Amino acid sequence: MDPLEIVALTTGQVRIHDDMHRGRGPGLVRRARILRKGPMGEPLPIHAWLIVHPSEGRILVDTGETQAAKDTSFAEFHVAREDELDHQLRAVAGIAPEQVDRVVLTHVHGDHADGVPHVAHAPLLASAREIAVVGSLAAAATRRFTGQPLPEPFAPRPLPLDGPAVGAFRSSTPLTADGRVIAVPTPGHTPGHLAILVVQPDHHVLISGDACYDLAQLQDLQVDGVSPKESVAKDTMKRILAHAAGHPTVVLPSHDPDSARRLASTEVLRPRPAGAVG
């Protein structure tokens, strides 16, 4: 079988609060820290990904940010109009936005979902759990507080993620009939977060959203400042590491400055040597 083409799109950059990148302190303390002004890290890419399947068309994973994004205490956005998804699809993937056949969101945060109106014609998918949480009153209140409204239109269809285990992931929903593009649950950063596993001839590619911001954080099992439950986020990070230990896997976090290079050079995740620290 031929490898599936995966295209890295970059819809601008974001600087995030150091305490959001690597959470500090227990429970609510960890999450409250990001509401206070504090040091911001270096600019990080805001990636979306296009998977080109020979018979099932173009599957877009996440839709990136738009120039309308408002800065918060925990994130400072640098997105020009030409960074947005429609320009990126034309310039980098060589297609019009209308040529996207399906859209899957890893999770419903603005820097992953705000580009949805650019591909409003295409069926939109997210995990059933994520859609339920996003529809709650608490989530609506948080969006008002942070000034991050849902995109319009926004009517995702639920992915149940109730199919068989795949590698280290406890369940799945295949997105293609040949099972080469698979949604797997990676809860933590949000309760219904998912990742997309792409089965290539001799390795896997895991489009891992914000399950971690970079591989050092993954290998440190250090939870971010956003995840509601530390234990859930940590369990997902352990599963990603276990999956990569069992099958050569290129892991692509949405905001890792090395993700695009790693995709281009098929750099699989190597276990950290014993005793090494991040």
Ligand SMILES: [Zn+2]
């Ligand atoms: Zn993000």
